[in-house]
Amino acid sequence: MxxxxxxxxxxxxxxxxxxxxxxxxxxxxxxxxxxxxxxxxxxxxxxxxxxxxxxxxxxxxxxxxxxxxxxxxxxxxxxxxxxxxxxxLEGGLLRLGSFSSANAALVPRTQAAFRDRHPGVAVTRVEGPSVKHLAQLAAGEQDLAVVSPALAAPPPEGVTLHHLLDEPMLVALERGHPHAGRRAVRLAELADEEWIVGAERLEDTLFRPAVAAGFRPRTGLMAHDWIAKLGAVAAGLGITLVPALAAAAVRRDVTLVTIHPDDVPYRRICAATPPAPTVAATAFLGQLRETAESLRGALGGAG
The missing domain is CATH 1.10.10.10 (Winged helix-like DNA-binding domain superfamily/Winged helix DNA-binding domain)
Structure with missing residues (x-):
């Protein structure tokens, strides 16, 4: 008994x-x-x-x-x-991870809608690089993460990827730049520009696919923080790549122009979960898909 x-x-x-x-x-x-x-x-x-x-x-x-x-x-x-x-979904905890530019629109809009539908579920969110979130998911330390996984690398064992959208890359220009009024631009047209990058190794930046294709930008200022990068652009110190998901957070004295996808391919954005996600993670994933669908038109990316 x-x-x-x-x-x-x-x-x-x-x-x-x-x-x-x-x-x-x-x-x-x-x-x-x-x-x-x-x-x-x-x-x-x-x-x-x-x-x-x-x-x-x-x-x-x-x-x-x-x-x-x-x-x-x-x-x-x-x-x-x-x-x-x-x-x-009247209670419980959802441990969420996401990379920085996803936190400009995709994740906060999803989290707000999820809170409205399921106010009893507590959500904790940690920001960091995708590789960190994938490792923490595999270790059982997160329930769901929004990531941009490397195209050639499979996810860690114990992690399932769910495609959300493909994100175009933009270039941030000062307002008076000759290309500021363009809808799209080729990297070759920007070869003589001074680029602001986030790391010494270009392979560790958004330039990775362009570098792999043979493009080597002229780099001057290095800044890790988006506020610093965009401040430098606005001051005319250079130009920088910006993921389309971060466009909503870009300051008004900076102009964004789309980079041709043949030069910098669209970035794959996925949700990552364990093979058997929690009820809360499953519900959040559904909300992420709804938000991603609403963002696709504004981003101009592929589905």
């Missing part, structure tokens, strides 16, 4: 003051209640009830056990309620 059932029977007998009344309340036979009380007494090594001519009453040992049995009952009840909340 499960221990929690023995405690439920014990509490019913203590409350009702008789095996017969407890059996009626629990829907058991009187003999079944007697056997379960005896099992608990054998397990605890103590007589829990004083048998009287009419009913029973707690012994000293029974009075000691009573608050602990009530605590077990309450904890189990709370656990059942929390588990039910997980299934119905």
């Amino acid at each position: 499960n221990g929690h059932v023995l405690y439920e029977v014990f509490l019913a007998v203590a409350r009702e003051g008789s095996f017969t009344s407890a059996a009626r309340v629990l829907g058991y036979t009187q003999s079944a209640v007697s056997r379960q009380v005896q099992s608990l007494e054998d397990e605890t090594g103590a007589v829990l009830f004083e048998r009287l001519p009419r009913g029973v009453r707690l012994t000293e040992a029974g009075r000691v056990l009573l608050p602990h049995a009530e605590a077990v009952r309450d904890r189990l009840s709370a656990a059942r309620a929390e588990l039910a909340a997980l299934r119905t």
Whole structure:
């Protein structure tokens, strides 16, 4: 017999003051209640009830056990309620990871819509590079991440990728730049420009596919932070690549022009989950797909 059932029977007998009344309340036979009380007494090594001519009453040992049995009952009840909340999205926790430019529009819009639909689910969000989120997902430290995985590399074992959208690359120019009014531009037209990059190794930047195709930009200023990069662009110190997802956060004195996809291919944006995601992660993934669909037209990327 499960221990929690023995405690439920014990509490019913203590409350009702008789095996017969407890059996009626629990829907058991009187003999079944007697056997379960005896099992608990054998397990605890103590007589829990004083048998009287009419009913029973707690012994000293029974009075000691009573608050602990009530605590077990309450904890189990709370656990059942929390588990039910997980299934119905009325509670629980979603551990989310995302890379920086996804946090400009895709992720916050999704999170806001998810909160409106499921206000009882707490969401924690950590920003960082995609490779970090994929590793944390594989280790069970995150429930879902929005990532931009390398095209040639398979995801880590234990991670499933769900394609959301393909993101164009833009170039940020100062307002007075000769190309500022263009709809699209080729990298060859920007070969003489001074580029602001985020790392010394261009292979570690958004330029990776362009470098692989043979384009080597002239680099001057290096800045890791988007605020610093765009501030330098606005001041006329150079130009920089900007992912289309980050366009909504770009300052107004900077102009964005699309880079031709033959020069810098669209970047694949995916949601990453474990093979068996939580109920909350599954719901958030559905909301991500809705948000991605609404963003595709504005981004100008492929589906």
